[in-house]
Amino acid sequence: MTIASFAGSSESIYNGDNKISYFSNAYVLGLTIIAGIGGLLFGYDTGVISGAVLYIRDEFEEVDQSSFLQETIVSMALVGAMIGAAAGGWLNDIYGRKRATLSADVVFALGSIVMAAAPDPYVLIFGRLLVGLGVGVASVTAPVYISEASPSEIRGGLVSTNVLMITGGQFLSYLVNLAFTQVPGTWRWMLGVSAVPAVVQFCLMLFMPESPRWLYMKKDKAKAIVVLSKIYDPLRLEEEISQLAFALEEEYRRKSVVSYMDVFRAKEIRLAFIAGAGLQAFQQFTGINTVMYYSPTIVQMAGFRSNQLALLLSLFVAGMNAMGTVAGIYLIDHFGRLKLALCSLFGVIVSLLLLAAAFCLESSDTTDGFYGWIAILGLVLYIAFFAPGMGIVPWTVNSEVYPESYRGICGGMSATVNWISNLIVAQSFLSIANLVGAGVTFFILAGIAVLAFIFVSLYVPETKGLSFEEVERIWKERARGSRYRDETLLSGDAL
Numbered sequence: 001m002t003i004a005s006f007a008g009s010s011e012s013i014y015n016g017d018n019k020i021s022y023f024s025n026a027y028v029l030g031l032t033i034i035a036g037i038g039g040l041l042f043g044y045d046t047g048v049i050s051g052a053v054l055y056i057r058d059e060f061e062e063v064d065q066s067s068f069l070q071e072t073i074v075s076m077a078l079v080g081a082m083i084g085a086a087a088g089g090w091l092n093d094i095y096g097r098k099r100a101t102l103s104a105d106v107v108f109a110l111g112s113i114v115m116a117a118a119p120d121p122y123v124l125i126f127g128r129l130l131v132g133l134g135v136g137v138a139s140v141t142a143p144v145y146i147s148e149a150s151p152s153e154i155r156g157g158l159v160s161t162n163v164l165m166i167t168g169g170q171f172l173s174y175l176v177n178l179a180f181t182q183v184p185g186t187w188r189w190m191l192g193v194s195a196v197p198a199v200v201q202f203c204l205m206l207f208m209p210e211s212p213r214w215l216y217m218k219k220d221k222a223k224a225i226v227v228l229s230k231i232y233d234p235l236r237l238e239e240e241i242s243q244l245a246f247a248l249e250e251e252y253r254r255k256s257v258v259s260y261m262d263v264f265r266a267k268e269i270r271l272a273f274i275a276g277a278g279l280q281a282f283q284q285f286t287g288i289n290t291v292m293y294y295s296p297t298i299v300q301m302a303g304f305r306s307n308q309l310a311l312l313l314s315l316f317v318a319g320m321n322a323m324g325t326v327a328g329i330y331l332i333d334h335f336g337r338l339k340l341a342l343c344s345l346f347g348v349i350v351s352l353l354l355l356a357a358a359f360c361l362e363s364s365d366t367t368d369g370f371y372g373w374i375a376i377l378g379l380v381l382y383i384a385f386f387a388p389g390m391g392i393v394p395w396t397v398n399s400e401v402y403p404e405s406y407r408g409i410c411g412g413m414s415a416t417v418n419w420i421s422n423l424i425v426a427q428s429f430l431s432i433a434n435l436v437g438a439g440v441t442f443f444i445l446a447g448i449a450v451l452a453f454i455f456v457s458l459y460v461p462e463t464k465g466l467s468f469e470e471v472e473r474i475w476k477e478r479a480r481g482s483r484y485r486d487e488t489l490l491s492g493d494a495l
Contacts (some may be wrong), residue, residue, distance in 0.1 A: 004279060004408055027230050027231065028149065028150065028151075028158070028231055031146070031149055031208060032146050032149075032150075032158050032161050032162075033161070033165075034166070034201065034204045034205060034208055035101065035141075035142045035145045035146050035162070035163045035205075035208070036102060036142060036146070036161055036165035037165065037197055037200065037201035037204075037221040038101060038138030038139070038141060038142035038162070038165075038201065039133065039138070039142055039162040039163065039164075039165030039166040039169065040165040040166070040168060040169040040172070040197050041104075041108055041135060041138055041169065041194065041197055042135050042138060042139055042165075042166050042169065042196055042200075043165065043166035043167055043169025043170040043171075043172075044169035044170070044172060044173045044176075044194050044197065045131055045132075045135055045169075045172055045173075045175070045194060046078055046166070046169070046173070046289060047169065047170035047171070047172075047173030047174055047177075047318060048173035048176065048177060048190050048191060048194060048397055049073070049074050049077070049128075049175075049176075049191075049297055050074075050296050050297070050314065051096040051173070051174065051177030051178075051190060051311050051314070052177065052186075052187040052190040052191055053070055053073060053074060053187075053297075054296060054297075054310070054311075055186040055187040055190075055201075055268045056070075056073065056121070056124070056187050057070065059320045060120070060121050061161060062121065063121050065468045067430045067431060067434060068431070069121060070430065071176060071428075071429075071430055071431065072125060072424065073121065073124060073125055073128060074426050074427075075423050075426040076125045076126075076128040076132065077129070077131050077132035077135065078128050078132060078419050078423035078426055078427075079129060079132060079423060079451025080111075080128065080129040080130060080131065080132020080133040080134075080135070080136060080417040081132040081133070081135045081136035081139065082136060082416050082419040082420055082423065083132075083136060084104070084107075084132060084133040084134065084135060084136020084138075084139075084140075085136035085137070085139055085140050085203050085412055085415035085416040085418070085419050086136075086412055086413070087133075087136070087137065087327060087412070087415045088100060088104075088136055088137035088138075088139070088140035088141055088411075088412050088414075088415065089408045089411055089412015089413060090408070090409070090412065091103065091137060091141075091408075091410045092140060092141055092144060092407075092408035092411070092412070093407075093408035093409060096210045096211065096214050096215075096218075097141050097144060097145035097148070097211045097214055097463070098145075098205060098208060098209070098210045098211070100137055100140075100141045101137075101138065101141050101142070101145070101201070101205050102202055102206075103133065104133075104135075104136060104137035104138040104141065104198075105138075105198045105199070105201050105202035106134075106198075106202065106204070107130055107133045107134040107137070108130075108131055108133075108135065108138070108194070108195070108198040109134075109195040109198040109199055109202075110130055111127050111128070111129070111130030111131035111132075111133070111134060111197065112127070112131060112191060112192055112193075112194045112195035113127075113187075113192065114127030114130060115127030115128065115131065115191040115192065116128060116188045116189070116191055116192025117192075118188075122460060127191075131194070132428070134198065136415065136416075136419060137442060139415050139418070139419075140408075140411050140412045140415045142162045143159050143162050143395045143396070143398065143399040143411070144211070144399055144407060144408065144411050145211050146158050146159050146161070146162055146399070147399035147400055148211040148212065148213040148214065148228070148407075149211060149212060149213075149231060151231070151232070151236075152465060152466065152467050152468075153333070153465060154333055155333075155396075155399075155400060156332040156333040156337065156396050156464065157329045157330070157332060157333045159392075159395060159396045159399050159400075160325070160328055160329040160332050160392040160395075160396055161329060162175070162228070162395065163325050163328070163391055163395055163396075164322065164325045164326060164329060166325075167318070167321040167322040167324075167325040167387060167391065168322050168325075169197075170314070170318045170321055171319055171321065171322045171402060172320040172394040173190075173316055173318070174311060174315040174318045175315065176189075176190055177190055177194060177311050178308070178311050178312065180403040181308055181311065195273075200201060203238070206208065209223075209226075209227045210227070212224040212225075212227040212228045212231075212252045213244065213368075213404060215227065216244045216248065217244075217248060217404055217405075222319075222349055225237075225241065228240055228241065242389070243467060243469055246469065248484050253404075260409065260413070261405045263406065263409065263410060263413065266479075267379060267479040268472075268475035268476050268478065268479040269402070269403070269406055269475070271408070271459075271475050271478050271479060272401045272402055272406075272410070272475045273278075273402075273410050273413065273414065273453060273459070274459060275397070275401060275459045275460050276394075276397060276401050276402070276410065276411075276414040277413065277417040278455050278459060278460075279341075279393065279394035279397055279398070279414075279456070279460060280394050280398065280414045280415065280417045280418035280421065281325070281417050281418070281421045282390070282394075282448070282449075282451070282452035282456075283390050283391075283394045283418065283421075284382075284418060284421035284422045284424075284425055284454055285421055285424075285425065285445075285452070286345070286352075286386070286445060286448055287348075287382075287425065287445040287448075287449075288351065288386055288390070288391065288444075289426060290423050290429045290445070291317070291379060291383065292381060292423050296310035296311055296313075296314045297312060297430070298310065298375070298379065298438070299311075299313045299360075299376065299379075301359070301433070301438055303371075303372035304372060304376075307372045307452040311450070313376060316380070317379050317380060317383055320380055320383040320387070321383045321386075321387045321391070322387075323387075324383060324384050324385075324386070324387025324388045324391065325387045325388065325391055325392060327387075328340065328387060328388035328389060328392045328393075329392070331388055332392060332393070332396060332464075333464060333465070336462050336464040337393050337396060337397055337460070337462060337463055337464060338456070338460055338461070338462040339462075340388065340389045340393055341389050341390060341456050341460065342389075342392040342453060342456055342457065343385075343389060344385055344386060344388060344389020344390045344391075344393070345389065345449055345452050345453040345456065346385075346453065347381070347384070347385025347386075347389075348382060348385050348386050348390065348449045349446055349450060349453070350381070350385075351378050351379075351382035351384075351385055351386075351448045352378075352382065352442050352443075352445050352446035352449060353380040353443070353446050354374065354377070354378040354381065355375055355378035355379065355382065355442040355444075356439045356440070356441075356442035356443040356446060357374075357439070358369075358371045358372075358374040358375040358377075358378055359375060359438040359439035359442060360437070360439030360440070361439075363453075378442075388487040390452075394418070397460065398410075398411055398414050398415070399411070400463055400466075400468065400471055401461075401463060401471055401475070403468070403472050404468070429441065432444075461474050461478075
């Protein structure tokens, strides 16, 4: 079900056994979009630095002469995001999803101002660190907040809307990059304008409710029911409250506060974390942010030397990313998480092999030549395959595979894995490409994509249409050594 299909005021959704859920679509859609601005910040920061670094090199000679300094400017935001994601899980569990979002906006806006005013590369790097802190907290909070306020029938599509905001932010960043190419202080405007969506989200989020599941689990049941009543009709509301009451009883049997080590002590939680964190790691190691951070640089490596032309071609790549995400929003609740990820990875492998071959065959003196265009085709195909599947599946799965008491801490840990993997790729891509060549580098990424395909096949369950409680049953059965999973759950009430 697409976003457009539930943009009205109210409608019915039928699942496999004709169970009906009613909800206020405008309310849920508004909540999703406002929370998803955190994804927009994530995407904008990812994309804007790819163009800004071309002009930062022009202003600071030491940056132009050092690949390591360029990589540090790009990747310092990822260091901040790692810290922010780790802290974000704790912030979400203790203070709630709403306060975590507000804190992320404040830090992000401050970092944007520091970057825009940076007198040297080192202050710029500090600003990148601050922005990364905000992005890290937002990357944990937005998917969980949306997931916990979404009916299970369309949860995948709604959580994927956050990824659409990410890819939309990347596309917007390339438009902004192009808009400021002829303006004095080019890169300062590119980086500084990112404070605007953070301020907008902060203001709008003040009027948004806290996550109803978080409220209920924190014993503020009255407020939770008020929020849930705006999402469900009375019959479905009673069912949701019953499920929450059951989940709360389960939490009473566990520790009231879980620690990081608790994630690894319970086998079912450990299995869920391996699946979620593995997806996050492979999302990065298959090269997505190599493409998004260094897209203009890759275009120039393919023989297109002009900054403006590199940005224009990269804008097309970012546009494909956004369109692919729209397709994924429709497919994820129809086609399913598992099949979508596997099909996506197959296409990614083929695209990376095409990219690798293009760079290996390109002669060093080729300018705007045949193999340069083949490399551009490889980039476009890579995004077209990656965006609908591996672009959205890891975030969606991580928002729904953990029990309530572990959702914040596991979400934060898996997002930290994502950012660590992101950092490794961003900090090493140019150095590896300079050492062994771009062609060999893309061959390495293709090999990692093959490993990702095997991992997803073995460890990631199908969670389409399942309630949080039904997903928890999957891990309990797997912990007992049973493969009781998709076929059993998806054959009955889970649909």
